[in-house]
Amino acid sequence: MRSKVVSRFRCLEPSSMMKMFKEASKRSGLINLSLGEPDVPTDPSIVEALRQAGLEGHTHYAPSSGIPELRGAIRGYWSRTYGLEVPLEQVLVTNGGSQACHLAFQVLLEPGDEVVLLEPYFTFYAQQVCYHGGVAVPVVCREENGFVPRVEDIERVLTPRTKMLVLNSPCNPSGAVFDRATLQGIADLAERHDLIVLSDELYESFVYEGEHVPFATLPGMRRRTLTVGGFSKSFAMCGWRIGYVLGPEEILRPMDLLAIVQTLCVNSLVQRAALYALENGAPFTRRLHDLFRDRVRCASEGLNGLPGLSCGVPKGSFYVFFDVSRTGLSGEDFAWRMLEEAGVVMVPGGAFGTSFPHHVRLAATVPEERLREAFGRMKPVLEGLVRDGAA
Ligand SMILES: Cc1ncc(COP(=O)(O)O)c(C=O)c1O
Structure with a gap:
């Protein structure tokens, strides 16, 4: 039967962000740094x-x-x-x-x-x-x-x-x-x-x-x-x-x-x-503000300490958008490798337009200890890439 779906909707595809979420939901033991929502429950x-x-x-x-x-x-x-x-x-x-x-x-x-x-x-x-x-x-x-x-x-x-x-x-x-x-x-x-x-x-x-x-x-x-x-x-x-x-x-x-x-x-x-x-709720919002300020600082410091990665310190929101080009990988390959080899989930830059194929987004929506644990897991994978001469 010919498709009855309106032609401009036939091409609907989940974004690479959605694909990442889906894949992550099938696995256990991951550190999920892909979710753009506070991990803190509502007051x-x-x-x-x-x-x-x-x-x-x-x-x-x-x-x-x-x-x-x-x-x-x-x-x-x-x-x-x-x-x-x-x-x-x-x-x-x-x-x-x-x-x-x-x-x-x-x-x-x-x-x-x-x-x-x-x-x-x-x-x-x-x-x-x-x-x-x-x-x-x-x-x-x-x-x-x-x-x-x-x-x-x-x-x-x-x-x-x-x-x-x-x-x-x-x-x-x-x-x-x-x-x-x-x-x-x-x-x-x-x-x-x-x-x-x-x-x-x-x-x-x-x-x-x-x-x-x-x-x-x-x-x-x-x-x-x-x-x-x-x-x-x-x-x-x-x-x-x-x-x-x-x-x-x-x-x-x-x-x-x-x-x-x-x-x-x-x-x-x-x-x-x-x-x-x-x-x-203003005091609650203030607490969230301080929490995410500290976390994005912790995250950008952690990322800059890893081989092949670099980023600035975000001035707002709760994301860090970092450059992985020195690893020799695209943002897409980097994100999948981190998922497979380090058990850390992040979103490739390609989800946010076509101009940042070598960037990846980290959402600082887990506690600082968990962020540090994620960087600990990523480090050997990145060192391997450096050894192979990519970074
Ligand atoms: C920039 C931006 N706008 C809008 C939204 C959607 O927010 P809401 O939950 O209010 O629909 C999001 C959610 O992540 C967002 O990051």
């Missing part, structure tokens, strides 16, 4: 808030755009933390930052519209752009520039078909934190070329050096920015599936209408727990 007080919400009868459908109390709390958070003032109508609660990005591309892209993605980028963006008929246009953020893009490199790829640009600072996978001057340069481009900027700020709580500058706080940018935020990382709530987007009503309204027919609303109990988290 028990947040879990208790969910239980209470259930007992109080918040078990019905919620408004599709989110309960007003939570939308108000999100608005309050961005106002007091960053001075970003948005009215309630410009806050939409979603099933994670992932759904926020998906809806944004769905609402904004006509077939053939171009979307600038800064490489290395979070895997989902390119897939989501493609699913919605857009064309992903990569711009490389060079390692020697701390994985921060150069404004002139972005300008060079802009065409009359460019509709959107995706920012992700702090960045998954590079750990880069974009400085204000660069963001201002991008803002000038956005204004001149009439671009919508999707600014995925899911890691805003995890900045260790420099400051987090929400793109929408730059002069004139609120009307052309969708700010994606979440609870997955800041409150260790990955499995709860809640996030949000702040942006112009003209864009949020159709996103909301699409979300209604997809999911009706975000889980009502989870929304109550998220409200509790925003109102009471």
Whole structure:
């Protein structure tokens, strides 16, 4: 029988990250440094808030755009933390930052519209752009520039078909934190070329050096920015599936209408727990921040101490994106060899665009002792590579 699946979805394939997760799930005794989620459980007080919400009868459908109390709390958070003032109508609660990005591309892209993605980028963006008929246009953020893009490199790829640009600072996978001057340069481009900027700020709580500058706080940018935020990382709530987007009503309204027919609303109990988290969870977030700051430092020190590997110290997020070219292996071969021979799972750079085939991402989402154990396991394999003359 001829395939009935829509042609643009016939080519759907799991990313190399998903393949790695799948392979790792079949084996035991591994040290898994591939998962982009805090290993720490959600604070028990947040879990208790969910239980209470259930007992109080918040078990019905919620408004599709989110309960007003939570939308108000999100608005309050961005106002007091960053001075970003948005009215309630410009806050939409979603099933994670992932759904926020998906809806944004769905609402904004006509077939053939171009979307600038800064490489290395979070895997989902390119897939989501493609699913919605857009064309992903990569711009490389060079390692020697701390994985921060150069404004002139972005300008060079802009065409009359460019509709959107995706920012992700702090960045998954590079750990880069974009400085204000660069963001201002991008803002000038956005204004001149009439671009919508999707600014995925899911890691805003995890900045260790420099400051987090929400793109929408730059002069004139609120009307052309969708700010994606979440609870997955800041409150260790990955499995709860809640996030949000702040942006112009003209864009949020159709996103909301699409979300209604997809999911009706975000889980009502989870929304109550998220409200509790925003109102009471700052000390927990602070603890997560300090924990991951120490771990990424430990990880980059450990990696730099291994033969053939090099990296900088990430300024944010909880990833280290390191160069393996001196081992003589591609990132893909390196990651598979470490899985097979050292029992350590990491994600090859190819999962984050095509420009970093000799990089690998490590997620510092295990305790420091475990990181050190992983480096201990990797060392003899790397020494073997050096002996063979590759490194
Ligand atoms: C940059 C980035 N954006 C979005 C997401 C998705 O987050 P959520 O759990 O809120 O859907 C992730 C998850 O790893 C991420 O790293």
